[in-house]
Amino acid sequence: MEGINLFMNPVKKYEIESSSILKDYNTLEQSLGNVIFNALKGMAFMFFIGFIFYQNIMLSSILSVTGIYYVKLVYKKTVYSQKWELNIQFKDLLYFLSTSLSAGRSLENSFIAALSSLQSMYCDDKTFIIIETKIIISKLAMSESIEKCLYNLAQRSGVEDIINFADVVIVCKRKGGNLNEVIRNTSSIIKDRIEIRQEIETMLAGKKIEQILLSISPVAMILFLTYTAYDFIRPVFETHVGHFVMTVALALTVCGYLWSRKIMDISV
Numbered sequence: 001m002e003g004i005n006l007f008m009n010p011v012k013k014y015e016i017e018s019s020s021i022l023k024d025y026n027t028l029e030q031s032l033g034n035v036i037f038n039a040l041k042g043m044a045f046m047f048f049i050g051f052i053f054y055q056n057i058m059l060s061s062i063l064s065v066t067g068i069y070y071v072k073l074v075y076k077k078t079v080y081s082q083k084w085e086l087n088i089q090f091k092d093l094l095y096f097l098s099t100s101l102s103a104g105r106s107l108e109n110s111f112i113a114a115l116s117s118l119q120s121m122y123c124d125d126k127t128f129i130i131i132e133t134k135i136i137i138s139k140l141a142m143s144e145s146i147e148k149c150l151y152n153l154a155q156r157s158g159v160e161d162i163i164n165f166a167d168v169v170i171v172c173k174r175k176g177g178n179l180n181e182v183i184r185n186t187s188s189i190i191k192d193r194i195e196i197r198q199e200i201e202t203m204l205a206g207k208k209i210e211q212i213l214l215s216i217s218p219v220a221m222i223l224f225l226t227y228t229a230y231d232f233i234r235p236v237f238e239t240h241v242g243h244f245v246m247t248v249a250l251a252l253t254v255c256g257y258l259w260s261r262k263i264m265d266i267s268v
Helices: 002-006 032-054 057-102 107-121 128-141 146-157 160-175 179-228 230-238 240-263
Strands: none
Touching (some): 032 057, 032 179, 107 128
């Protein structure tokens, strides 16, 4: 009876106007103006770096073309950020679900109880997890199964923890068993994983600053020599051998930066 009473709330309270509003967290919509702006920003940065290393407008202009790749970097970083934000918020949802399940509620009704708690925690109703919880409640009110709701969220999110949680719910619903106990245990494991990842991010914050400082130190050294001992460094700017040496130096600097990022990319 609890489920019937709770779902007697008007569906339009959490109504989904169109399936087109369902966000795909694996992609990012970018306006043409934003793409062009990021491309110009990347090209300007690479032109600046090229001029430091070559002191040659033509070579710097050629190098600036590689700045277009900055558009892809921004895209990947933004997609990762929104998925990580959803992942962190999903941890809070799991906590409230686990609390409601411990109080004897069904999984479906636990989402309704969790929504109120999430709205109290996050003031903005446009928060990812609040939107997704409303969507799930709306679908449940329209007699859609919880398995299908979670599967849809898992596919759109591309977040491993959400996918694992959805898989557990689907298996338990199909195979039977103590659903509440399994979900509580799974929620605890997923929350621990997310907390460990947060701790790793915190520990690496200082190292990332050191990485940036080490990456810009060669550029700073060249600038220092250029403006304090130009006669000494002039050959690398005016000879083909010098251009080759500076190209190798630039390539090694970039490789060092990418390698250090790869080392600090720790997955749990």
